[in-house]
Amino acid sequence: MARQQIVIYGDEVLREMCTPVKEITPKLREFIEEMFVTLRRVKGVGLSAPQVGVTERFFILDLEAVELEHDKVVMINPEILSTSGEQCGEEGCLSFPGLFVEVARANEVVCRYTDLEGKQKVVRAEGLFARAIQHETDHLNGVLFIDHIDPVEREMLSGKLKKIKVS
Structure with missing residues (x-):
């Protein structure tokens, strides 16, 4: 299989609503x-299908690097059922090389998804695991982490965003 490339900010695929995986x-x-x-090659935590050019609803997480009880996670057709609490922390994104910004997210999420074996699962996640699920699920909905920051702050980042953006 050909080596996958990370899609960079500015590519329209990152703004598309992904379709459910049927099989x-x-x-x-x-x-x-x-x-x-x-994901291991670029030393990331999560990667969604649109970040490698595919507009289907799935993403992966490799949480071993952050020492959580879940290491390799595959979520197909994920749906966040509920959220609670709030956390604010620095977030980056492989589609925005070198950009890190403070993003407010729910501290806890309950997410239903299908695993790679085709089994429906429900997981309650908190902290970094919850943040990663929200970030990657956003990608499947055409939402980027910069959409969660204050418009004034986003304007202040416009120079950095222009440097990153694919024309």
Whole structure:
């Protein structure tokens, strides 16, 4: 399989609403495995399908680096059922190389998803795990982490965003 490239801010695919995965095929499994290779190569925590050019509803998390009880997580057709609390913390995104901003998110989420074996699961996540689920689910809805920051702050970042943006 060809080496996956991370889609950079400015590419229209990052603003598209992704379609549900209808079937977990061997091709999808292979693609997801390659996503984990890509994620490790760039030393990231999460990677959504649109970040590698695919407009389907799935993402991966590799939380081993942050020492949570879940390490490799695949969420297909995720749906956040509820949120509670609030956390504010620095977030980055592989599609925005070198950009880190403070983003407010729910501290806890309950998320229903299908795993790679086709089983429906519900997970209650908090802290960084919850932040990662929200960030990656946003990607599937065409929402970017910069959409969560104050418009004045986003305007102050406009120079950095122009440097990152793909024309």
